[in-house]
Amino acid sequence: MPKVHLLDTVSGNIRSLVNAIERVGFEIEWIKSPDDLATAERVIFPGVGHFGHCMQTLSKAGYIEPLKSFINSGKPFMGICVGLQALFTASEESPSTPGLGIIPGTLKLFDLTTKSVPHIGSFYGLRPHSKYYYVHSYAAPVDDGVMADGWEVATGVYGEEEFVGAIGKGNVFATQFHPEKSGAAGLRVLKAFLNGICLSPLSGARAAEPAEGPRLGGLTRRIIACLDVRTNDQGDLVVTKGDQYDVREESAEGTSRVRNLGKPVELAKRYFEDGADEITFLNITSFRNCPLADLPMLEILRETSKTVFVPLTIGGGIKDVIDPDGTVHPALEVATLYFKSGADKVSIGTDAVTAAEEYYASGESLSGKTAIETISKAYGNQAVVVSVDPKRVYVASPSATSHTTIKTAYPGPQGEGYCWYQCTIKGGREGRDMDVHQLVKAVEAMGAGEILLNCIDKDGSNSGFDLELIDAVKSAICIPVIASSGAGVPEHFVEVFEKTGSDAALGAGMFHRREYTVRQVKKYLAEKELLVRDVEEGEDV
Structure with a gap:
């Protein structure tokens, strides 16, 4: 050879x-x-x-x-x-x-x-x-x-x-x-x-330029397949999907079990062959009791990168880690291990909220010690994604809260015409006194290169993306925003690209359940004259 x-x-x-x-x-x-x-x-x-x-x-x-x-x-x-x-x-x-x-x-x-x-x-x-x-x-x-x-x-x-x-x-x-x-x-x-x-x-x-307007040039609309990975009750790594972040379902025997939608490496390969522009793994277990060098996600990345030749993002557990023997591993070391195993980007969630709280508490000064700062300094801001998990909080008027509000077309349970988006941590289980505007501005200042914008209210709903949330975040920052949560049909992807400035859109459950394929979504986008990366076969590689 x-x-x-x-x-x-x-x-x-x-x-x-x-x-x-x-x-x-x-x-x-x-x-x-x-x-x-x-x-x-x-x-x-x-x-x-x-x-x-x-x-x-x-x-x-x-x-x-x-x-x-x-x-x-x-x-x-x-x-x-x-x-x-x-x-x-x-x-x-x-x-x-x-x-x-x-x-x-x-x-x-x-x-x-x-x-x-x-x-x-x-x-x-x-x-x-x-x-x-x-x-x-x-x-x-x-x-x-x-x-x-x-x-x-x-x-x-x-x-x-x-x-x-x-x-x-x-x-x-x-x-x-x-x-x-x-x-x-x-x-x-x-x-x-x-x-x-x-x-x-x-x-x-x-030689062949797209017909789309000048804002994006020849840049395609990215379609990202997301795989939530965790251990099931038998200890196997599986891809699952939540309903407002709840990944458990009732079995035929009436007991609760983790929803199992397939094996991570096999699904990632299928999505790559189907035309996914990127693959995102969200590790929602974080394998807390596992020594860093033995993390199961490392093996998933190594195996996936052998057959998947599009960008891979890994989220979950990108923080300072303490092994069971007491060894401390800084977040930069954790990220480096993921990069060496096949990841192109790391996604940071809860620790980003904590870092933003400290940023504002210090008068908007950078410490240089956060995971976002240390990783972006070493690998560039394009290597750091911040995953945001907000939920709506309705108010009667902007004066009812100190947080940044929007006027919503979807009134609250008491007819409230305004809402703000509360940031959460720990997989959406705990709300914080911080709105989404504050978070994204802080992490952009720290060196994040992209926002993965989830929405707890939309998760698992198959009702479409939260367009109001996406518009609000896009208007606040300059870095790219990935729309996530709520996709159920190809029309939802067209809607988010036509009605917001979203830079990419992510799908999960609709792909896992084979209700629609990535290829079908991209075909529909192309029919609506939105530029996509065509699925190229590799027969002459």
């Missing part, structure tokens, strides 16, 4: 890239020291997170000059995400930290005033009808001078901003997107590079 050398600088989920490379017929050799670059024949340099952290890590380990020498040697080199960004001269993300300087130019932060940042989702890429997964806040603007210097560029447009999606010249090829998270389309890109097949003309990547 031919080999490729991999240079890893603690880039988050490296396991998925390894699995993807092996899937297309190559064996991994790890670069363990700068000297290894002298004997490598082809190199892939992936990266997730902060430009400055990446470059400083390379510099401290002595890789800068050997890496430049390898690139200038003419041997095949591929950069992914921050691996592309590192090729440029500099980045606004860390102005004092120089890049490799292979490509002239400075990376810029996307304009926060016109769209959600970070930019997350599937975009047009090297094939006109294929989509590739992007997750980044900084991008390289398109520069005619760079192209005049012989670089071929595949461009993307996010809102009104055009940026470099992929770039190549001679032996160098780099993508801002993650091929290992782009399904069959991404596997084809990896295979082409590794086999020395030229991917030109790159400039033809925008």
Whole structure:
């Protein structure tokens, strides 16, 4: 089996890239020291997170000059995400930290005033009808001078901003997107590079632009499949689904049991093959008495990442953990273990509410010690999702509460015309004196990159998303928002995208029970002229 050398600088989920490379017929050799670059024949340099952290890590380990020498040697080199960004001269993300300087130019932060940042989702890429997964806040603007210097560029447009999606010249090829998270389309890109097949003309990547308006450019509407995972009464890991967060049902014998809707790894593979753009695992048990290294969710991620090539998010238990023997593991260490096992993002729930309470108690000052801050600093804000579990509290008028209210089209039990959304913790079992506006603003300030917006009132109802809640949250923050809770039919997904600014929508029970498939939902969205990532078969991968 031919080999490729991999240079890893603690880039988050490296396991998925390894699995993807092996899937297309190559064996991994790890670069363990700068000297290894002298004997490598082809190199892939992936990266997730902060430009400055990446470059400083390379510099401290002595890789800068050997890496430049390898690139200038003419041997095949591929950069992914921050691996592309590192090729440029500099980045606004860390102005004092120089890049490799292979490509002239400075990376810029996307304009926060016109769209959600970070930019997350599937975009047009090297094939006109294929989509590739992007997750980044900084991008390289398109520069005619760079192209005049012989670089071929595949461009993307996010809102009104055009940026470099992929770039190549001679032996160098780099993508801002993650091929290992782009399904069959991404596997084809990896295979082409590794086999020395030229991917030109790159400039033809925008041959077929969508008819949708300019706000999103070619960004697709993400459909996310969510799996609530817990142990049942027999000790097996199962996917379950709650009704307003209650996951137990009455058996034929009249006893209570955990609702069992399938095995996590099998369901995740089915949803990937069916076209899900992302898979989210919510660990609602958190395996409190299990040593960190033996967490059952780690094995689920390892197995899932072997066959699922779209982003994986894991939620539940992302916090400081104490093993039964008294060993303390900081939240960053917990997240790192999940990333190494196959996760791309971690989702934080109860601890985010606690952190927000401390944030306001300290006069809105950042401690630098919360799970959100430590993880986002190490891996980038796109790696941190905050899962919000609010419920409605009705009031007669805004003056009846100190919390942020909305005027609702759905009056309360006493005819109240206003409501506020109370944040909860411990799986919705305990309400806090904090509204959803306060929470999302606080976690955005701490470095969260995305909000998973649940709604206790809508959970398991199959009555559609809470559009009023989604609008309220979207208007309060700049980071992407995933609509969750209430989806029952494909029409609900169209409704949430057409009537709110939601960046993605999540389904669970309707998919688990096979009432509808992800493919059916995406087909319906396409029929309504909403752009989606097509389900591509992998027969030519």
